[in-house]
Structures are given as C-alpha cells and as structure tokens.
Amino acid sequence: MDATALWQRYQQWLYFHEGLGLYLDVSRMRFDDAFVEKLQPKFEKAFADMAELEKGAIANPDENRMVGHYWLRNPDLAPYPELTQEIVDTIEQIKDFADKIHTGGIHPPKAPRFTDIISIGIGGSALGPEFVAEALAPDFPPLAIHFIDNTDPAGIDRILTQVRNRLASTLVLVISKSGGTPEPRNGMLEVKKAYAGQNLDFTQYAIAITMPGSKLDEQAKSENWLARFPMFDWVGGRTSEMSAVGLVPAALQGIDIQAMLEGAKEMDDATRVPDLKKNPAALLALSWYAVGNGRGEKDMVVLPYKDSLLLFSRYLQQLVMESLGKEKDLEGNVVHQGIAVYGNKGSTDQHAYVQQLRDGVPNFFVTFIEVLEDRKGSSPELEPGITAGDYLSGFLQGTRQALYENQRDSITVTIPQVNSRTVGALIALYDRAIGYYASLVGINAYHQPGVEAGKKAAATILELQKRVVEVLQNETAALSVEEIAAKAGASDQVEAIYKILRHLHTNQRGVVLEGNLGQPSSLKVSLA
Numbered sequence: 001m002d003a004t005a006l007w008q009r010y011q012q013w014l015y016f017h018e019g020l021g022l023y024l025d026v027s028r029m030r031f032d033d034a035f036v037e038k039l040q041p042k043f044e045k046a047f048a049d050m051a052e053l054e055k056g057a058i059a060n061p062d063e064n065r066m067v068g069h070y071w072l073r074n075p076d077l078a079p080y081p082e083l084t085q086e087i088v089d090t091i092e093q094i095k096d097f098a099d100k101i102h103t104g105g106i107h108p109p110k111a112p113r114f115t116d117i118i119s120i121g122i123g124g125s126a127l128g129p130e131f132v133a134e135a136l137a138p139d140f141p142p143l144a145i146h147f148i149d150n151t152d153p154a155g156i157d158r159i160l161t162q163v164r165n166r167l168a169s170t171l172v173l174v175i176s177k178s179g180g181t182p183e184p185r186n187g188m189l190e191v192k193k194a195y196a197g198q199n200l201d202f203t204q205y206a207i208a209i210t211m212p213g214s215k216l217d218e219q220a221k222s223e224n225w226l227a228r229f230p231m232f233d234w235v236g237g238r239t240s241e242m243s244a245v246g247l248v249p250a251a252l253q254g255i256d257i258q259a260m261l262e263g264a265k266e267m268d269d270a271t272r273v274p275d276l277k278k279n280p281a282a283l284l285a286l287s288w289y290a291v292g293n294g295r296g297e298k299d300m301v302v303l304p305y306k307d308s309l310l311l312f313s314r315y316l317q318q319l320v321m322e323s324l325g326k327e328k329d330l331e332g333n334v335v336h337q338g339i340a341v342y343g344n345k346g347s348t349d350q351h352a353y354v355q356q357l358r359d360g361v362p363n364f365f366v367t368f369i370e371v372l373e374d375r376k377g378s379s380p381e382l383e384p385g386i387t388a389g390d391y392l393s394g395f396l397q398g399t400r401q402a403l404y405e406n407q408r409d410s411i412t413v414t415i416p417q418v419n420s421r422t423v424g425a426l427i428a429l430y431d432r433a434i435g436y437y438a439s440l441v442g443i444n445a446y447h448q449p450g451v452e453a454g455k456k457a458a459a460t461i462l463e464l465q466k467r468v469v470e471v472l473q474n475e476t477a478a479l480s481v482e483e484i485a486a487k488a489g490a491s492d493q494v495e496a497i498y499k500i501l502r503h504l505h506t507n508q509r510g511v512v513l514e515g516n517l518g519q520p521s522s523l524k525v526s527l528a
C-alpha cells in the first residue's frame with residue numbers, strides 16, 4: 001500500500017472516543033473488507049452474548065457463575081437491587097475508610113498515622129493493584145505501598161526489611177478472593193510473625209479483602225481484624241481491579257478511585273455498542289482474530305511508551321492468557337486456544353528485543369500504547385526545537401513504521417494522559433476485548449481449569465517431603481536417594497525426592513548429603 005492509501009486506511013479505521021480523548025488505530029493490521037464482512041455474523045453473536053452476560057446470565061458455565069465486573073462501575077446494571085446496593089455500599093465503605101486513615105480518624109495503636117501498606121496477594125489479587133500503583137500513585141503518596149506477591153522467602157524479607165522501622169505504622173492488606181491460596185496465606189503468616197516479633201498486635205493492622213465466608217474471612221472475623229471488605233463471587237480475580245481488590249489499595253494511596261470507575265464506565269458504554277466499527281473492544285478482537293487466524297498464531301507484544309504504564313503488559317498477560325488460554329471450547333472440542341502476551345516499555349525495548357521484532361521470526365503483533373502528554377508543564381529543548389518527549393514520540397512512530405515496512409502488524413492505542421480515568425478506561429477496554437474474542441472463538445473466558453494442575457502437583461510434593469523426612473527420622477544409617485524413595489513407597493518419584501533433599505540440605509533443614517553432588521545416585525543421605 002502506498003502512503004496515500006495507508007493514510008486513507010488510517011482514517012477509515014480510526015476510532016476516537018471524544019469523552020476520553022482516546023484513539024484506537026487498527027489500520028496497520030492487514031485485514032481487508034471481505035474478511036470483516038465474513039466475521040460479521042460472529043460479531044452479531046458476540047454482541048448478543050455480551051448483552052446476556054451483562055444481564056446476569058451464567059456466563060461462566062463450568063463454575064456456574066455470573067460474570068459481573070461491568071456492574072462494579074455501573075451498579076445500576078446489576079441484575080438484582082441487592083447487588084446494586086452491595087456494590088454502592090462497598091465503594092462508600094472504601095472511601096470512608098481511606099478518608100479516616102488519611103485524616104488519622106483510624107490510626108495505629110502507637111502512632112498518629114499509618115505511613116505504609118504491605119499488600120499481600122497473588123495473580124488477580126496483585127497484578128491490578130501493582131499496575132495501578134505504578135501508573136497512578138502520586139510521587140509522595142499518603143501511604144507508601146509494598147507488595148508481597150509470592151511465597152519467596154527472600155522477597156518477603158526484602159519488604160519486611162524495608163518497613164522494619166515503620167512496622168508499627170504499617171497497614172497490612174491480605175487480598176485473596178478464595179481466601180485459600182497458599183502464597184498469600186504464607187505471606188500473611190510470615191508478616192504476622194514479624195508483627196509479633198515487635199510486640200505488635202497484627203489484628204489491629206490487618207485488613208482482609210476476600211469473599212464473605214472464605215477461610216480468610218472467617219479468620220479476620222474471629223480475630224477481629226481492623227477491617228474486612230467483600231470480594232464478590234461474580235467477579236473473577238483477573239477482572240477485579242474495580243472491586244475492593246483494586247479500590248482499597250488505590251484509595252489508600254490517594255488515587256482518585258471515582259475517576260477510575262468513571263473512566264471504566266465510559267469505556268464500557270462505548271464497548272457495548274453493537275457496531276464493529278464504532279466499538280473499540282470489537283476492533284481489538286477483530287484485529288487479534290485476523291492476525292492470528294482465530295487460533296492465536298501471533299503473540300501480542302504490548303509496548304507502552306510511558307514509564308508509568310510499565311506494568312500494563314504484565315497485567316494484560318494474566319487477563320489475556322488466563323482468559324483465552326484454553327484447551328477446550330464451549331462444546332468440549334480440544335482447541336488449545338490462547339494469545340501469548342509479553343512486553344515492557346518503549347523506547348527502552350528498542351535497545352533490547354526490538355531487533356528481533358523487526359528482523360527475526362514474525363510470530364507477533366505489537367500493541368503500542370501512546371500517551372500524548374509528555375509531562376506536566378513545559379519541556380526544555382535539548383536541541384533546537386526538540387525535547388525528550390519529541391524523541392519518545394518519534395521513536396514510537398519510527399518503530400511502528402519500520403515494523404510495518406517489514407510486514408509486522410501493529411495496533412496503536414492513544415490516550416491524552418495517564419490519569420485515573422484513562423487507566424480505568426484501558427482496563428475496561430481489554431476486559432471487553434477478551435470477552436468478545438472468547439465469543440468469536442467459542443471459549444469460556446472466565447474460568448481457569450489449567451491452573452489447578454500445578455497446584456495439585458505442588459501439594460503432592462509437599463506431602464512427599466513429609467514422608468521423606470519421616471523415613472530419615474526412622475533410620476540410623478545413611479541411605480541412597482533410591483533407598484529413601486523405596487522406603488517412602490515412592491520409587492517412581494526418585495527425581496522429585498532428590499530435589500526435595502537438595503533443597504532441605506541447602507537450607508540447613510537437617511539433611512546431610514555426602515558424596516559427589518554432581519552424581520545424585522552416589523549420594524548418601526542422613527539427618528544431622
């Protein structure tokens with residue numbers, strides 16, 4: 001296509017949302033009108049499916065659940081008045097709580113104000129809060145947030161060391177929808193010990209965000225924690241940023257949660273329009289479908305040219321991959337769907353992996369996120385007429401062009417600035433896009449059956465570890481790994497047992513390994 005034709009195509013496909021000042025450009029995705037025409041019936045169905053979902057249909061059939069994240073930002077949409085009330089009340093409760101924390105109405109037992117937050121959670125209970133903190137927290141927030149999003153002891157130590165001198169004024173958010181995920185439970189237990197170590201009553205610092213009635217909720221209730229906020233059954237973890245999961249940490253950091261909800265609502269309104277060309281989420285779904293043949297053949301590389309949006313790609317990684325990465329379609333056929341997502345930020349990545357994007361294996365498409373406003377206030381000229389922001393903008397345009405010249409497709413989402421409204425809108429845009437795409441390819445976007453396999457296998461390993469230690473406790477002589485496996489009745493698990501022993505040995509857990517460490521079968525194992 002020559003420059004004139006491209007300029008025509010750009011204008012033909014450009015989507016603009018006036019209220020949000022948001023543009024979506026899919027002109028560099030090389031689908032044609034015939035393809036769009038062919039997909040029209042699938043979109044009719046996707047729009048109808050979405051309308052049903054918003055009305056409260058059981059859109060997650062496997063888990064027999066409604067899918068209601070859209071109601072969070074427009075409570076009047078909820079199918080029952082009690083739900084509407086619950087959403088409205090929770091938002092009020094959050095604002096009121098954050099206000100009291102900021103003004104000292106609620107304060108720690110031995111200090112006038114809370115200064116820090118440790119937020120414990122994983123997956124959907126961490127990625128949204130992390131992304132939003134990075135994107136929107138003021139430079140000097142009323143409370144500084146620290147995340148424990150893993151069961152890595154060194155990672156936990158790092159956070160606890162950083163806040164050691166301020167633990168007496170540090171709030172702890174324990175976020176888990178199910179209230180039973182091992183990683184946040186471990187984080188909570190370790191943090192609780194740290195409070196006890198400083199003679200502080202953990203319960204006066206702890207806040208639970210979880211489904212009413214969950215294990216975590218029961219604990220928080222019986223121990224009389226500082227506060228509890230509900231997470232609703234009908235909100236999936238990866239779409240929970242606008243629930244208490246995201247709103248509590250955001251409000252505590254002084255982020256305008258009302259504006260975030262409003263931005264999301266405006267985008268939800270725009271992405272409800274049952275007209276492909278006038279609906280930005282449908283345009284995204286169309287582009288993904290076209291570029292990957294409806295089978296996810298191309299990866300999604302997300303490149304925001306703005307430091308504060310760094311974590312958007314990680315956030316989208318869970319949203320897209322956990323929603324779309326499915327073995328079976330809704331009819332039970334094996335389809336192995338999904339779209340791989342990765343990315344970091346521009347122009348930084350131009351000095352890292354953009355070389356491969358331009359010249360290497362063409363197995364991806366790029367999503368550029370462009371922010372029109374460079375910074376608050378004016379910029380100094382670094383060369384005559386040129387600022388740092390001009391460079392950033394030039395690098396984005398240049399990369400888009402260089403990729404297109406080499407048959408690498410790209411989408412560009414442009415927002416006027418990074419603020420609560422536009423971030424809310426971006427989240428909502430992708431929430432809806434995955435919903436439409438899932439409908440196009442006929443899968444359930446709202447369950448995650450595959451995640452269970454790894455969790456079950458991990459539980460088996462921990463059980464095996466207990467058995468192995470028992471075997472060693474009942475032995476006086478050193479044994480080989482194979483002998484231990486036989487005595488534990490797990491000869492088929494010898495490799496796993498070797499790894500358990502090596503881990504215990506390294507961490508001074510009383511296991512002694514003698515022999516050649518490079519030859520596992522030569523080792524003699526005993527307890528110290």
Ligand SMILES: O=P(O)(O)OC[C@H]1O[C@H](O)[C@H](O)[C@@H](O)[C@@H]1O
Pocket residue numbers: 122123124125175176177178179180181184237238322448451
């Ligand atoms: O919020 P939680 O119940 O602790 O769940 C945290 C995360 O863990 C799971 O493994 C799921 O795959 C995620 O979708 C979820 O966000």
